[in-house]
Amino acid sequence: MRSRTAFYLALILLLVTGGVGLHGCAVNPVTGERQFVLFTEGQEIQMGRAADQDITAALGEYDDPELQRWVDAMGQEMAAISERPDLPWTFRVLDDPTINAFALPGGYIYVTRGILSHMNSDAELAGVLGHEIGHVTARHGITRVSRAQIAELGLGIGMILAPDLRPLGQAAGAGLQLLFLRNSREAEREADDLGLGYMSERDYDPRAVARVFEMLGRASGAEDGERIPGFLSTHPDPLERRGTILEQTTGDAPQYQGSRDDRDGFLQRLDGMVFGTNPREGYFRDGVFLHPEMAFRMDFPREWRTANARTEVQGVSPQEDAVILIELVEETSPEQARNAFLAMDGVVGISRNEDSVNGLPAAGARFRVDGNGTEFRGQVAFIRHGGLTFRVLGYAVAGAWNNREGAVLQSLASFREVTDPAILNAQPRRIEVVRTEVETTFEGFLQRYPSTVDAEVVGVMNGLRSGDVIPAGTLVKRVTGDLPPAN
Numbered sequence: 483m484r485s486r487t488a489f490y491l492a493l494i495l496l497l498v499t500g501g502v503g504l505h506g507c508a509v510n511p512v513t514g515e516r517q518f519v520l521f522t523e524g525q526e527i528q529m530g531r532a533a534d535q536d537i538t539a540a541l542g543e544y545d546d547p548e549l550q551r552w553v554d555a556m557g558q559e560m561a562a563i564s565e566r567p568d569l570p571w572t573f574r575v576l577d578d579p580t581i582n583a584f585a586l587p588g589g590y591i592y593v594t595r596g597i598l599s600h601m602n603s604d605a606e607l608a609g610v611l612g613h614e615i616g617h618v619t620a621r622h623g624i625t626r627v628s629r630a631q632i633a634e635l636g637l638g639i640g641m642i643l644a645p646d647l648r649p650l651g652q653a654a655g656a657g658l659q660l661l662f663l664r665n666s667r668e669a670e671r672e673a674d675d676l677g678l679g680y681m682s683e684r685d686y687d688p689r690a691v692a693r694v695f696e697m698l699g700r701a702s703g704a705e706d707g708e709r710i711p712g713f714l715s716t717h718p719d720p721l722e723r724r725g726t727i728l729e730q731t732t733g734d735a736p737q738y739q740g741s742r743d744d745r746d747g748f749l750q751r752l753d754g755m756v757f758g759t760n761p762r763e764g765y766f767r768d769g770v771f772l773h774p775e776m777a778f779r780m781d782f783p784r785e786w787r788t789a790n791a792r793t794e795v796q797g798v799s800p801q802e803d804a805v806i807l808i809e810l811v812e813e814t815s816p817e818q819a820r821n822a823f824l825a826m827d828g829v830v831g832i833s834r835n836e837d838s839v840n841g842l843p844a845a846g847a848r849f850r851v852d853g854n855g856t857e858f859r860g861q862v863a864f865i866r867h868g869g870l871t872f873r874v875l876g877y878a879v880a881g882a883w884n885n886r887e888g889a890v891l892q893s894l895a896s897f898r899e900v901t902d903p904a905i906l907n908a909q910p911r912r913i914e915v916v917r918t919e920v921e922t923t924f925e926g927f928l929q930r931y932p933s934t935v936d937a938e939v940v941g942v943m944n945g946l947r948s949g950d951v952i953p954a955g956t957l958v959k960r961v962t963g964d965l966p967p968a969n
């Protein structure tokens with residue numbers, strides 16, 4: 483959780499207002515064919531730039547300027563030989579543990595530290611960047627957004643009435659999802675081909691892309707919520723595409739080829755990288771949300787689906803009829819914050835309560851919201867702690883409130899200061915790159931260099947399987963450090 487932004491609303495507005503100027507057809511820079519889009523190139527860039535600011539604010543850039551520069555340089559090198567060299571190409575490493583890479587219209591391209599931690603050479607990264615560059619040069623994103631706009635122009639209405647009370651069950655970043663609609667198979671194949679072309683023109687070995695798809699295939703089978711592979715939701719069938727890429731890059735007369743594939747140099751750049759959730763930004767452990775930097779904790783109801791989405795922390799009931807949210811507000815006084823909340827369009831105060839919460843100054847209210855035909859009921863508490871004002875909010879569709887009220891009130895009342903030094907000093911897990919001294923099996927490596935994540939995770943991130951023999955002098959990633967327990 484970081485300071486609050488109007489991220490979600492901004493994206494909705496972007497999508498809704500962006501539809502005002504209708505521009506019909508444009509020539510696809512890659513195919514030369516005319517295609518239906520709603521935007522000029524100038525608008526495309528403007529839209530990408532606005533969304534880039536929101537994404538960077540919401541997800542954050544990974545704090546390693548040297549790595550950022552290096553990734554950007556690799557991307558620029560390939561973008562320069564693309565069909566659209568004059569776009570304001572921007573490549574960022576996001577501070578996000580999920581395995582993901584994506585592109586926005588206008589030339590904004592992102593890889594997460596999660597996907598980097600699962601790669602093993604510069605050519606693998608070049609393959610992913612090349613693929614995303616391909617989506618931009620072929621204007622896939624822009625046609626997707628155009629289609630989405632045509633279908634979904636009404637989407638933002640409920641949100642604008644009461645921007646802070648989004649429909650139940652909708653995860654933060656649902657607006658973002660609209661930008662990440664699953665690409666069509668043809669678009670994916672086109673981006674694969676363009677990417678293979680860019681990387682081989684820059685002499686990267688395109689066979690590395692097959693390893694990336696193998697990794698994605700394995701990661702999709704791993705049951706680790708932290709690493710839910712976002713890339714896969716927009717990039718289907720990794721193993722089938724791996725086969726296609728192998729056909730194009732191997733054999734007597736490969737369609738694409740190159741020689742650069744630097745494993746050691748790449749892995750050394752990953753040494754010390756944060757792995758998985760960074761607890762400094764808050765983390766869940768056994769249904770409890772803990773935030774070391776902000777020194778607070780709060781229990782969420784058991785069985786609820788929870789997420790720390792940077793701008794807010796959220797829990798959703800299994801029936802998706804109630805949510806609990808923790809956010810920061812700008813007001814310094816809980817009373818002022820409550821007044822501002824109750825003054826929002828559609829929000830009706832039912833009663834106020836002045837209680838402090840576990841010794842912290844607080845102001846609360848029972849409320850209902852009438853928006854777009856659906857009535858919500860809930861309880862809000864504004865809590866002052868550590869120089870910040872937190873808004874802790876629980877609400878449900880009116881018919882479900884009686885059933886959810888007890889769990890919501892119990893959760894809101896559990897907000898308290900954390901003083902346990904083990905939690906206050908929690909550190910993230912990190913990647914440590916070690917060089918094997920003697921030839922060993924994968925199992926032998928795990929024994930000699932234990933990790934604080936499952937063997938399967940270590941295997942996927944290194945491209946290693948049970949029984950594999952690792953020669954002496956090989957660089958291999960392990961994961962060290964662990965999150966402290968909640969109590």
Ligand SMILES: [Zn+2]
Pocket residue numbers: 613617665670673716717
């Ligand atoms: Zn793609």
